[in-house]
Amino acid sequence: MDKNDIVISSRVRLARNVADYPFTLNDERATLIAKRVIDVVSQLDNFSVYPISKLGELDGRLLVEKHLVSPDLLNNKKYGVAVINSNQTVSIMLNEEDHIREQCILPGLALSEGLNQLNIIDDILSQNIDFAFNSKLGYLTSCLTNVGTGLRASVMMFLPGLTLSGQIDRFIYKMNRLNMTVRGVYGEGTEYLGCLYQISNQKTLGISEEETILSVKFAIEQIVETEKAMRMQLMQQNGDELIDKILRAYGQLINCYTIGTHEFMELFAYLKLGIFYGLFEAQSEDALKELITEVQPAGICSKAGRMLDDETRDKLRAKIVGEKLQNNIKRLFISDITNK
Amino acid sequence: MDKNDIVISSRVRLARNVADYPFTLNDERATLIAKRVIDVVSQLDNFSVYPISKLGELDGRLLVEKHLVSPDLLNNKKYGVAVINSNQTVSIMLNEEDHIREQCILPGLALSEGLNQLNIIDDILSQNIDFAFNSKLGYLTSCLTNVGTGLRASVMMFLPGLTLSGQIDRFIYKMNRLNMTVRGVYGEGTEYLGCLYQISNQKTLGISEEETILSVKFAIEQIVETEKAMRMQLMQQNGDELIDKILRAYGQLINCYTIGTHEFMELFAYLKLGIFYGLFEAQSEDALKELITEVQPAGICSKAGRMLDDETRDKLRAKIVGEKLQNNIKRLFISDITNK
Numbered sequence: 001m002d003k004n005d006i007v008i009s010s011r012v013r014l015a016r017n018v019a020d021y022p023f024t025l026n027d028e029r030a031t032l033i034a035k036r037v038i039d040v041v042s043q044l045d046n047f048s049v050y051p052i053s054k055l056g057e058l059d060g061r062l063l064v065e066k067h068l069v070s071p072d073l074l075n076n077k078k079y080g081v082a083v084i085n086s087n088q089t090v091s092i093m094l095n096e097e098d099h100i101r102e103q104c105i106l107p108g109l110a111l112s113e114g115l116n117q118l119n120i121i122d123d124i125l126s127q128n129i130d131f132a133f134n135s136k137l138g139y140l141t142s143c144l145t146n147v148g149t150g151l152r153a154s155v156m157m158f159l160p161g162l163t164l165s166g167q168i169d170r171f172i173y174k175m176n177r178l179n180m181t182v183r184g185v186y187g188e189g190t191e192y193l194g195c196l197y198q199i200s201n202q203k204t205l206g207i208s209e210e211e212t213i214l215s216v217k218f219a220i221e222q223i224v225e226t227e228k229a230m231r232m233q234l235m236q237q238n239g240d241e242l243i244d245k246i247l248r249a250y251g252q253l254i255n256c257y258t259i260g261t262h263e264f265m266e267l268f269a270y271l272k273l274g275i276f277y278g279l280f281e282a283q284s285e286d287a288l289k290e291l292i293t294e295v296q297p298a299g300i301c302s303k304a305g306r307m308l309d310d311e312t313r314d315k316l317r318a319k320i321v322g323e324k325l326q327n328n329i330k331r332l333f334i335s336d337i338t339n340k
Numbered sequence: 341m342d343k344n345d346i347v348i349s350s351r352v353r354l355a356r357n358v359a360d361y362p363f364t365l366n367d368e369r370a371t372l373i374a375k376r377v378i379d380v381v382s383q384l385d386n387f388s389v390y391p392i393s394k395l396g397e398l399d400g401r402l403l404v405e406k407h408l409v410s411p412d413l414l415n416n417k418k419y420g421v422a423v424i425n426s427n428q429t430v431s432i433m434l435n436e437e438d439h440i441r442e443q444c445i446l447p448g449l450a451l452s453e454g455l456n457q458l459n460i461i462d463d464i465l466s467q468n469i470d471f472a473f474n475s476k477l478g479y480l481t482s483c484l485t486n487v488g489t490g491l492r493a494s495v496m497m498f499l500p501g502l503t504l505s506g507q508i509d510r511f512i513y514k515m516n517r518l519n520m521t522v523r524g525v526y527g528e529g530t531e532y533l534g535c536l537y538q539i540s541n542q543k544t545l546g547i548s549e550e551e552t553i554l555s556v557k558f559a560i561e562q563i564v565e566t567e568k569a570m571r572m573q574l575m576q577q578n579g580d581e582l583i584d585k586i587l588r589a590y591g592q593l594i595n596c597y598t599i600g601t602h603e604f605m606e607l608f609a610y611l612k613l614g615i616f617y618g619l620f621e622a623q624s625e626d627a628l629k630e631l632i633t634e635v636q637p638a639g640i641c642s643k644a645g646r647m648l649d650d651e652t653r654d655k656l657r658a659k660i661v662g663e664k665l666q667n668n669i670k671r672l673f674i675s676d677i678t679n680k
Contacts, residue, residue, distance in 0.1 A: 240651060244597040244658075251591030255671070257584040311580060318584070331595070 005276055006224050008156040008196070008289075009107050011067065012114035014122055015141045015150035016100040017132040023098075023142040030079035030095045037094055040128045041083050044121075047090075052080035058307060061298035067105055072096055090117060098142045098150075100125070107289075109220060111153045111213045137205065145202075149209050153216045154200035156185070157223060160273045161230030163195045164242075171226070179203050180219050185265075194265030194292075195273075199223065235277060243334075246274035250331065254322055258314040264295055264321060271329070281330045291324055345616055346564050348496040348536070348629075349447050351407065352454035354462055355481045355490035356440040359470040363438075363482040370419035370435045377434055380468045381423050384461075387430075392420035398647060401638035407445055412436055430457060438482045438490075440465070447629075449560060451493045451553045477545065485542075489549050493556045494540035496525070497563060500613045501570030503535045504582075511566070519543050520559050525605075534605030534632075535613075539563065575617065583674075586614035590671065594662050598654040604635055604661060611669070621670045631664055 018036070021029055034051075041047045052060065052074060063069040063082060068091040073080045079095035093101040102121055104114040125131075132140040138148040146152075162171050172182045185196040199219060201212050234242055249270035253259075259267075272288070274280050282288055293299055295317050301308050304316060358376070361369055374391075381387050392400065392414060403409040403422065408431045413420045419435035433441040442461055444454040465471075472480040478488040486492070502511050512522045525536040539559060541552050574582055589610035593599075599607075612628070614620050622628055633639055635657050641648050644656060 240598050240655065244599075247595040247597050248592045251593075251595030252588045253591075255587040255591030257587050257674075258580050259584075315580065334597075 004224065004228075005272060006158055006227050007109045007220065008158055009105055010110045010114055011103060011105045011152075011154040011156070011198075012111060012118055013101060013103045013152045013154070014118055015098040015139065015146045015152075016102065016122070016125070017140060017142065018099050019130040019132045021099065021132075025079050025095055033099045034079070034081045034094050036129055037092065037100060037125065038081070038083065040125055041092065041121075044124070046086040047083050048086070050082040050084065052082065053077050055082075058298055058301050062302055065293060065296040065298050068103075069093060070096060070101075090121065092121070098146070100129075109155065109217070111155070111216060115151075115153070115209060115213060141204075146204050148203075148205035149207065149212060151204060151209050151212050152200050153213050154183075154198050155216060155220050157197050157199060157220070157227075158195055158269070158272065159197055159223070159227050160195040160269050161227045161234055162223075163192070163269075164273075165230045165234055167226075167230060168192070171223075175199060175219065175223075176202075178215075178219050180216070193262060195269040196265075231273070231276065243277075243279065246270045246277070246279055247331070250274060250280065250325075250329070254325055254329075256318045256322065258311070259318045259321065260314055261296060261317070264317065265292070268292065271325070275329075279332060281332060283328045283330070287324065287328050291321070294324075295321060344564065344568075345612060346498055346567050347449045347560065348498055349445055350450045350454055351443060351445045351492075351494040351496070351538075352451060352458055353441060353443045353492045353494070354458055355438040355479065355486045355492075356442065356462070356465070357472040357480060357482065358439050359472045361439065361472075365419050365435055373439045374419070374421045374434045376469055377432065377440060377465065378421070378423065380465055381432065381461075384464070386426040387423055388426070390422040390424065392422065393417050395422075398638055398641050402642055405633060405636040405638050408443075409433060410436060410441075430461065432461070438486070440469075449495065449557070451495070451556060455491075455493070455549060455553060481544075486544050488543075488545035489547065489552060491544055491549050491552050492540050493553050494523075494538050495556060495560050497537050497539060497560070497567075498535055498609070498612065499537055499563070499567050500535040500609050501567045501574055502563075503532070503609075504613075505570045505574055507566075507570060508532070511563075515539060515559065515563075516542075518555075518559050520556070533602060535609040536605075571613070571616065583617075583619065586610045586617070586619055587671070590614060590620065590665075590669070594665055594669075596658045596662065598651070599658045599661065600654055601636060601657070604657065605632070608632065611665070615669075619672060621672060623668045623670070627664065627668050631661070634664075635661060 017023065018033055021033065038049055060069070060074045064071055064074055066088060068084055068088060069082045070093060073082060073093045073096045076095060081094040083092040083094065084090070089106060090102070090104050093103070102118050104117045106114050134140055139150040141147050141150050159168070162168050175182050179202045181200050181202050183198040183200070184192045185194065185198070199216070201216050203212070249267040253267050253271060268291070271280070275282050294303070297313060300313050300317050300320070303320065308316065357363065358373055361373065378389055400409070400414045404411055404414055406428065408424055408428060409422045410433060413422060413433045413436045416435060421434040423432040423434065424430070429446060430444050433443070442458050444457045446454050474480055479490040481487050481490055499508070502508050515522050519542045521540050521542050523538040523540070524532045525534065525538070539556065541556050543552070589607040593607050593611060608631070611620070615622050634643070637653060640653050640657050640660070643660065648656065
């Protein structure tokens with residue numbers, strides 16, 4: 001597949017439970033589960049242990065914004081523990097919906113690589129911990145929808161073409177028929193924001209890990225082609241209006257004095273689309289990718305070194321966004337484009 | 341009164357009719373009226389005669405946008421004639437609602453100066469033409485609301501403070517109680533656009549020209565003080581939101597790819613307010629004042645040298661606005677302002 005801005009990142013997750021322990025937690029079980037996993041993981045290099053109870057509010061929210069920890073785990077102050085490697089690609093959540101949830105996030109389309117990395121961790125854990133497993137069903141999990149492989153292979157995609165052309169409902173319907181789930185940027189129940197969507201497998205039962213990865217990859221390839229076609233169609237059908245919206249989004253991002261996360265995500269989607277169409281030149285694409293995480297609420301507070309009230313946070317966000325884009329984005333004028 | 345951006349321009353108008361001619365026109369009367377006035381005016385330097393029937397569509401609309409000719413006169417292709425001086429401050433409309441309407445427009449608050457200039461023309465005309473006049477009532481006019489002095493003294497004001505604070509309805513009510521009329525930027529029946537309002541006298545009967553000018557001046561002085569107070573209050577009460585709106589308006593004006601007249605007027609009002617608050621520095625205030633006329637529909641077409649369809653016109657407007665503001669407006673950053 002071409003290098004493109006459509007596939008943002010890939011996330012692979014395995015759900016595991018300790019055999020002979022009921023899924024419901026109590027003080028004793030939660031402590032034992034955490035202890036057993038931490039004992040194994042502490043043999044590995046580069047992993048740090050973060051009990052949620054000892055995590056500052058800001059640090060916890062930062063981990064959620066980086067997708068390293070689920071909001072559910074963060075709410076489980078009593079039993080929740082996160083184990084995260086130093087380059088923040090692999091995290092293990094303990095005492096979440098399942099006893100153990102292993103997760104790997106990598107940039108771009110990298111589901112197989114993610115699964116390979118998790119398999120190393122999973123093998124080491126399974127050599128030391130007896131997982132709840134049934135020879136007929138596979139891995140047993142707290143929620144029936146994960147029984148079998150316990151695998152969720154998820155891809156974060158940027159789909160402005162499908163969104164702005166009003167095709168997104170049809171797209172979600174089509175994905176569901178391919179046994180794929182479509183979720184917002186912060187997972188189940190969160191809204192579709194900034195034209196970002198997570199596409200993942202629905203099935204875990206009666207299907208192998210490899211088949212799962214292949215089925216998601218197949219769906220992703222189809223989506224990429226549709227998205228490309230939609231972007232071309234949008235420009236052909238409503239070019240002037242679209243360029244105007246993109247340039248005004250840029251003008252507002254560069255000049256705003258206060259901006260909320262949601263509005264930032266919406267305007268930023270137009271800006272990225274503008275880069276795709278060649279209306280802007282980005283000096284550093286990595287800097288732009290980082291910006292989304294940097295300007296989430298906890299990201300902003302972390303930059304300020306303290307919790308901020310909403311007004312102060314929105315003003316600081318506007319300042320950071322304006323400065324970063326001023327330094328990284330060059331607006332090309334239409335004549336420059338047509339001369340290309 | 342301080343030099344300020346609140347009072348834009350002053351317009352003085354005298355309504356006159358030829359004695360013993362009915363107000364309703366026919367071919368013979370219209371031709372005679374035009375001939376008699378033109379004969380007198382042609383003795384004066386610097387006046388040009390524009391019969392509406394011979395005026396190109398674009399040229400006619402340009403005169404309306406410059407407030408030198410009323411839309412009603414332009415629609416009267418059969419009989420209408422405009423006589424305009426070379427620096428476009430004085431115009432005489434023939435065969436409009438009245439046989440003769442003399443008008444003078446000057447920048448800033450200059451009602452007395454305007455009346456003085458008109459009186460010179462009016463004296464010359466009255467030496468050659470017998471005006472319809474009644475010793476008890478004064479000048480007789482087609483519409484009863486002009487009987488007496490036939491004078492309308494009108495001031496164009498920029499009132500974003502009153503508009504954005506939601507006080508405009510109360511303000512109009514108060515003006516009506518002072519016997520003042522409040523109209524939109526293009527006169528009777530036009531909407532309030534870009535925070536621009538024309539304030540003028542209602543009464544023409546039982547009041548002298550000088551009293552009329554004084555009463556309008558008195559109202560204007562009151563409005564200026566209220567407007568200043570409202571601008572301060574707006575900044576105190578909703579500073580962050582207001583600065584944000586102003587900066588985003590600027591960002592959109594600089595970057596838009598297509599823009600209609602109405603939206604331009606609205607965003608430009610915010611920009612001018614931003615200059616007042618010191619958020620921007622304007623290199624040439626005159627260039628900004630001209631911009632409003634330049635980017636009206638006929639102004640744009642005149643720049644292109646031909647009539648344009650709406651889409652092309654709106655794109656050309658965006659280009660002209662962007663370039664002019666890029667060259668004339670410097671955004672000051674908040675720290676620069678507080679350091680002042």
